[in-house]
Each structure stands twice: as structure tokens, then as C-alpha cells.
Amino acid sequence: MVTSITSFGRSGLYDWMMQRVTAVVLMAYTIFMIGYLLFNPSLDYAQWSGLFSGTAMRIFTLLAILSMAAHAWIGLWSVSTDYIKITSLRFVFQSVCGLLAFIYVVWGIQILWGA
Amino acid sequence: MLVSVYRYNPEKDNAPYMQDIHIDIPGGKDIMVLDLLQLLKEKDTTLTFRRSCREGVCGSDGMNMNGKNGLACITPLSQVVEKDKLVLRPLPGLPVIRDLVIDMSQFYRQYEKVKPFLINDTPAPAIERLQSPEDRAELDGLYECILCACCSTACPSFWWNPDKFIGPSGLLQAYRFLADTRDTARDQRLSELDDPFSVFRCHGIMNCVNVCPKGLNPTKAIGKIRNMLLQRAT
Numbered sequence: 475m476v477t478s479i480t481s482f483g484r485s486g487l488y489d490w491m492m493q494r495v496t497a498v499v500l501m502a503y504t505i506f507m508i509g510y511l512l513f514n515p516s517l518d519y520a521q522w523s524g525l526f527s528g529t530a531m532r533i534f535t536l537l538a539i540l541s542m543a544a545h546a547w548i549g550l551w552s553v554s555t556d557y558i559k560i561t562s563l564r565f566v567f568q569s570v571c572g573l574l575a576f577i578y579v580v581w582g583i584q585i586l587w588g589a
Numbered sequence: 590m591l592v593s594v595y596r597y598n599p600e601k602d603n604a605p606y607m608q609d610i611h612i613d614i615p616g617g618k619d620i621m622v623l624d625l626l627q628l629l630k631e632k633d634t635t636l637t638f639r640r641s642c643r644e645g646v647c648g649s650d651g652m653n654m655n656g657k658n659g660l661a662c663i664t665p666l667s668q669v670v671e672k673d674k675l676v677l678r679p680l681p682g683l684p685v686i687r688d689l690v691i692d693m694s695q696f697y698r699q700y701e702k703v704k705p706f707l708i709n710d711t712p713a714p715a716i717e718r719l720q721s722p723e724d725r726a727e728l729d730g731l732y733e734c735i736l737c738a739c740c741s742t743a744c745p746s747f748w749w750n751p752d753k754f755i756g757p758s759g760l761l762q763a764y765r766f767l768a769d770t771r772d773t774a775r776d777q778r779l780s781e782l783d784d785p786f787s788v789f790r791c792h793g794i795m796n797c798v799n800v801c802p803k804g805l806n807p808t809k810a811i812g813k814i815r816n817m818l819l820q821r822a823t
Contacts, residue, residue, distance in 0.1 A: 475780070475781045475782075475783070475784050475787065476753045476784045476785070476786040476787055477784065478784065478785050478786070481785040484785075485783055485784070485785070486782075486783055486785040486787065486788060486789035487783055487789070487815075487819065487822055489785055489789065490789050490815070552785075552790075555750070555785075555786075556745075556746070556749040556750065557749065
């Protein structure tokens with residue numbers, strides 16, 4: 475068994491399942507967004523703001539943001555362990571990815587509940 | 590025809606190089622790549638490659654022929670030669686010992702990890718441990734692997750992490766014992782595979798299936814290991 479302390483869930487199976495579950499959430503969100511934009515060609519600020527004031531939409535969006543953070547972390551962790559062979563450099567890369575994911579989640583929450 | 594062969598003798602050469610050799614095939618016959626290598630060796634006796642059974646059973650002469658891994662002894666020239674040219678290289682991703690001979694230690698180390706033998710802690714019966722024909726059929730497409738390393742050395746995940754990712758060949762063997770009804774160590778075997786590298790570094794690009802000279806399907810076996818892990822954990 476290969477140990478790893480930097481992977482998302484410490485278990486290959488858990489990471490693999492999370493990658494698939496988050497992919498489904500992101501696909502659902504993307505399809506919804508494309509559909510919404512297609513069916514509302516003359517979209518204005520009031521309507522856009524109204525869409526995101528509903529609790530359901532806020533939950534759905536927060537779910538999509540969290541899914542994106544987890545999905546990106548698992549994916550980029552995998553890429554970094556493939557291609558970055560110098561441990562210190564890999565750790566810095568992973569730290570930057572983790573920090574960015576955290577920033578985007580907090581920023582996303584602020585946007586969702588701030589307006 | 591023109592044959593371009595990878596040459597490297599660490600005792601003499603500073604770096605590997607490609608040697609171009611023009612050769613006429615006697616009678617213009619469609620011979621196997623291994624026969625061609627034998628002809629080349631008659632011209633230049635320093636050319637080094639592994640070979641043994643010359644009929645696709647021993648798995649010694651795995652090499653990269655015009656960019657695709659395969660066994661030289663069962664690959665006819667007509668199948669690989671393009672524009673009258675053939676490029677022969679050692680299997681990619683493992684250290685070269687000399688010319689077309691590679692050091693397969695890392696490959697065997699991964700094979701060793703999956704404990705490729707039957708584990709059964711129940712008392713041995715007076716006769717063999719019997720299986721029903723249906724249970725035995727589960728092992729078809731798994732036991733035929735000859736460990737030629739064509740699949741694992743065609744796998745980018747194995748190139749990047751040959752010390753952590755078991756690789757298609759080792760995982761096919763892992764499933765061969767996981768699927769065996771006579772084996773009692775299934776849970777222990779699965780526990781040893783449940784990490785982010787051993788199994789899950791496979792992204793299902795199926796290079797292994799594309800090159801396997803025995804027509805086996807490691808990607809399918811890896812999928813079945815994943816399902817076993819999933820069923821055990823949910």
C-alpha cells in the first residue's frame with residue numbers, strides 16, 4: 475500500500491468517488507446555466523440578481539462551488555504527482571492550489587450572500 | 590528496407606543513438622520482426638536483444654516497433670513496416686541495460702506486490718481444491734498473461750510513477766487472484782490496493798488493451814477491482 479498525506483481523502487477510492495460525484499454536480503450546474511441563458515436572451519441585472527436571491531439557487535451554486543474546489547484539488551493533485559518530481563516544488567504547487575481553492579470558496583460565498 | 594535500431598552500450602557509448610541499417614529480406618518474404626533482428630545480428634554481432642521461445646509464449650522479446658509495443662516473434666513485418674522503414678526501440682519507460690534489453694526490476698517489483706499466488710488458510714483437502722466450471726471461467730482472460738511488460742510500458746501512469754502505480758499487468762494479475770473462488774485473502778488484497786496510486790492512477794486510456802499481444806483487457810480487470818473496492822466500502 476502506498477501512503478499519501480496530501481491527497482484529498484487519503485484514500486484512492488474516496489478520491490475517485492468524489493471526483494465522479496462532483497463531476498455530476500458540475501455537469502448539472504453547467505447544463506442549468508446554459509439552459510437558463512438560452513431561455514432568457516434579454517437578461518437584465520434585476521432578473522440575474524433575482525435568480526441568485528432564492529435559497530434553492532444559493533444552495534445549488536454553493537454546492538457547485540464546493541464541487542469545483544474538490545474536483546480541481548483531486549485533479550491537480552493527480553497532475554502534480556505525475557509531473558512534478560521535486561518534492562518541495564510539488565508541495566508548493568499543491569499548497570498554491572489548496573489556497574486558491576479556499577479563496578474561491580470564500581469569495582463565492584461572499585458574492586452569493588453579499589449582494 | 591531500412592531498419593533504424595536503438596543502440597546503447599553503456600560501456601562504450603556516452604549516449605544512446607539510432608543506427609540505420611539497409612537490409613534485403615531474402616525472397617521478399619513476410620518474416621517476423623524477430624527473424625529480421627536475427628538477420629541484423631548476423632551482420633552486426635554486437636546487436637543485443639532478448640528472445641527465447643520465438644512463438645509468443647515466453648514474453649522475452651517485447652519491444653517498441655514503429656511506435657507500438659509488441660512481441661517481435663509474432664509480429665510480421667507487413668503489420669508494422671511503413672514506407673519500407675522500421676524503427677526498433679526498447680520498451681519505453683524502463684532503464685535500458687543495452688540496446689533493446691531493458692531492466693525490468695521495477696515491473697517485477699509491482700508484480701510481487703500483488704502477491705501473485707493463491708492464498709488459502711483453510712486446511713488442504715485430500716484432493717485438489719475444486720472449482721465449478723463457472724467459477725473457473727472467471728479466470729479466463731486473466732491467467733493467460735505472460736508478463737512481457739508490453740502493456741505496463743505503454744502506460745503513461747506507469748511511466749510517471751513506476752514505483753507507486755502497480756500498472757496494467759500487475760493489476761490484471763491482482764484481479765486474477767481476487768476473482769479466484771479458492772482464494773481466501775480477498776479482503777487483505779483489497780486493503781493493500783486501496784490508496785491513491787496502486788489502482789486509481791489508472792485513468793482508463795486503454796493503451797494496455799491496444800498493445801497486449803495476447804489480446805487481454807487489463808482496463809476491464811481494473812474496473813472490476815474498483816467495483817470490488819466500492820462494494821466493500823459502501
